[in-house]
Amino acid sequence: MVDEKNIKEDLDFWATNSEESGWNISSTDEGSQKMLEEEDEKQIKIQTGSDVVDDYVYNEETTEDERMIVNMGPQHPSTHGVLRLQVELEGEVVRRVKPVIGYLHTGMEKTGEELAYFQGPTNTTRMDYLSPLFNELVFSLTTEKLLNIEVPERAKAIRILMTELNRVSSHLVALATGGMDIGALSMMIFGFRERELILNFFEKTTGLRMNHNYIRPGGVAADLPDNWQKDVKEILKVIPEKLNDYDEMLLDNPIWQGRLKNVGILTTEECLAYGITGPSLRASGFSWDLRKTQPYSGIENYEFDVPLLTDSDVFSRWRIKVLEIIESLKIVEQVMNTIPKGPYRIQDKKVTPPPRKRLDESMEALIHHFKIYTEGFKVPPGEAYVAVESPRGELGCYIVSDGSSKPYRMHIRGPSFCNLQALPVIMADSPIADAVAAIASLDPVIGDVDR
Amino acid sequence: MSYETINVDINQYYETVENFKKEGYEMMVDLTAVDWYRKKEPRFQVVVNLLSVSKNLRVILNVNVPDESLKIPSICEIYPGANFFEREVFDMFGIEFENHPELTRILMPDDWTGNPLRKDYGSGRIPVQFKNAPKVD
Numbered sequence: 001m002v003d004e005k006n007i008k009e010d011l012d013f014w015a016t017n018s019e020e021s022g023w024n025i026s027s028t029d030e031g032s033q034k035m036l037e038e039e040d041e042k043q044i045k046i047q048t049g050s051d052v053v054d055d056y057v058y059n060e061e062t063t064e065d066e067r068m069i070v071n072m073g074p075q076h077p078s079t080h081g082v083l084r085l086q087v088e089l090e091g092e093v094v095r096r097v098k099p100v101i102g103y104l105h106t107g108m109e110k111t112g113e114e115l116a117y118f119q120g121p122t123n124t125t126r127m128d129y130l131s132p133l134f135n136e137l138v139f140s141l142t143t144e145k146l147l148n149i150e151v152p153e154r155a156k157a158i159r160i161l162m163t164e165l166n167r168v169s170s171h172l173v174a175l176a177t178g179g180m181d182i183g184a185l186s187m188m189i190f191g192f193r194e195r196e197l198i199l200n201f202f203e204k205t206t207g208l209r210m211n212h213n214y215i216r217p218g219g220v221a222a223d224l225p226d227n228w229q230k231d232v233k234e235i236l237k238v239i240p241e242k243l244n245d246y247d248e249m250l251l252d253n254p255i256w257q258g259r260l261k262n263v264g265i266l267t268t269e270e271c272l273a274y275g276i277t278g279p280s281l282r283a284s285g286f287s288w289d290l291r292k293t294q295p296y297s298g299i300e301n302y303e304f305d306v307p308l309l310t311d312s313d314v315f316s317r318w319r320i321k322v323l324e325i326i327e328s329l330k331i332v333e334q335v336m337n338t339i340p341k342g343p344y345r346i347q348d349k350k351v352t353p354p355p356r357k358r359l360d361e362s363m364e365a366l367i368h369h370f371k372i373y374t375e376g377f378k379v380p381p382g383e384a385y386v387a388v389e390s391p392r393g394e395l396g397c398y399i400v401s402d403g404s405s406k407p408y409r410m411h412i413r414g415p416s417f418c419n420l421q422a423l424p425v426i427m428a429d430s431p432i433a434d435a436v437a438a439i440a441s442l443d444p445v446i447g448d449v450d451r
Numbered sequence: 452m453s454y455e456t457i458n459v460d461i462n463q464y465y466e467t468v469e470n471f472k473k474e475g476y477e478m479m480v481d482l483t484a485v486d487w488y489r490k491k492e493p494r495f496q497v498v499v500n501l502l503s504v505s506k507n508l509r510v511i512l513n514v515n516v517p518d519e520s521l522k523i524p525s526i527c528e529i530y531p532g533a534n535f536f537e538r539e540v541f542d543m544f545g546i547e548f549e550n551h552p553e554l555t556r557i558l559m560p561d562d563w564t565g566n567p568l569r570k571d572y573g574s575g576r577i578p579v580q581f582k583n584a585p586k587v588d
Contacts (some may be wrong), residue, residue, distance in 0.1 A: 275532035
């Protein structure tokens with residue numbers, strides 16, 4: 001005979017995961033992260049997104065019992081990772097939003113203080129996992145600035161080639177997931193299919209599809225593989241064709257336009273106040289691209305345009321990503337045609353380990369190899385900030401060195417972290433269905449937010 | 452890209468940032484802190500990175516935070532984007548920002564003790580234990 005009482009107790013135990021019987025109320029207590037029914041005026045202003053531009057319209061007719069605070073996430077497919085939003089709804093309209101982050105926090109800045117400079121890219125590459133090469137690039141550029149060294153021309157060209165291809169793959173994921181959130185499931189399949197082409201090329205070059213650790217202080221880890229031009233030519237041929245397909249499918253599609261146009265407005269004023277850069281700023285009609293204004297790694301030698309749209313809604317934030325892919329492919333084509341010959345990493349024995357073959361022949365090489373891999377190279381004391389234009393905006397790295405072989409303080413300014421502050425602005429005062437489209441348009445990567 | 456680094460006294464910090472905003476530094480790009488534990492006095496330094504998109508200039512402000520109070524004015528009123536960054540510094544270093552709209556932990560759990568990015572906080576020091584997990588003896 002089954003003892004019903006015991007089964008119930010067992011179930012309660014597993015449901016609450018605690019030794020006390022019954023539901024443990026305190027385990028759902030949010031503490032200070034909880035969105036309250038009543039908050040002070042300043043908080044309400046931030047949460048309704050009317051902090052900078054007061055465009056929130058209060059609906060006087062809504063009664064108290066129509067209001068409801070619900071949780072969206074952290075496990076929610078359309079929040080792109082473990083992002084959690086506390087949303088106050090009035091019927092179907094979002095009134096207040098409070099993002100809660102930190103679910104993916106792994107202390108990478110602390111880890112960065114314990115890794116030597118040549119190990120640094122392994123750590124930073126895992127932050128923004130959709131554009132890993134940019135993280136490596138910004139860390140390497142900052143270290144090189146502290147070391148006051150200049151990498152060879154070929155290394156610079158390879159860096160630009162790889163990062164621009166990475167921008168294409170990252171934007172393709174943004175288009176794919178953006179389509180998925182709105183219900184255009186074929187867009188998701190298409191986006192991931194085309195990204196595969198680029199990931200295959202990355203795999204061939206770096207050995208990995210993600211978290212490459214390819215761009216390192218002093219150059220890149222390896223030269224491009226044999227016949228790499230063939231793969232790049234394939235990418236340059238296929239992706240523009242597929243972009244035309246997307247345009248045919250979506251650009252004049254009345255459902256797509258109806259869902260995206262005039263939704264999630266983020267004006268230039270709000271962008272500047274919240275420090276939002278990248279495609280979101282450019283889609284609001286403000287031309288600011290670090291590749292043009294504060295160029296890095298020799299990108300000023302290539303010709304490309306900065307696409308600019310003025311509608312500042314979700315549609316233009318989607319459209320600008322398509323246009324940026326085309327511009328990035330232009331850069332890739334130019335790099336392919338003009339890439340200089342020469343070494344792919346700096347010929348400074350203190351920074352670059354000697355080639356494997358030399359270890360059997362030369363005592364010097366063995367000593368350098370040993371010193372670099374046990375102790376790491378020493379970086380003169382000082383501090384440096386370098387920023388690059390990642391697919392999501394300004395990605396900055398701030399390193400303080402105390403003269404040892406490990407950074408004293410390593411800080412990454414993640415664009416997604418900053419862009420998330422705009423969620424109340426674009427979500428408030430619009431239906432919950434539009435809110436999902438709006439989150440997708442900001443393209444947050446939680447690895448970059450929580451670090 | 453070169454930038455200017457300026458050391459600012461904590462008493463003039465708020466006014467300096469206000470003046471920079473008036474001069475056309477529209478964006479606060481980054482705000483972080485450095486812990487100079489047993490290396491420098493005072494211990495904490497807040498680093499603010501301002502960007503002028505109209506003039507294409509960047510400036511980095513270094514502010515020393517007094518050891519006794521560990522308090523610094525919040526610049527959320529001037530740059531609303533400073534909100535998350537100041538919460539992060541509060542979370543990671545324990546520096547208090549005065550007049551911040553909501554100064555709570557942002558990345559670490561609410562009931563966490565200690566400030567992880569301080570130099571006297573060793574990594575891997577605390578075994579990770581989730582709330583209400585069954586006890587293991």
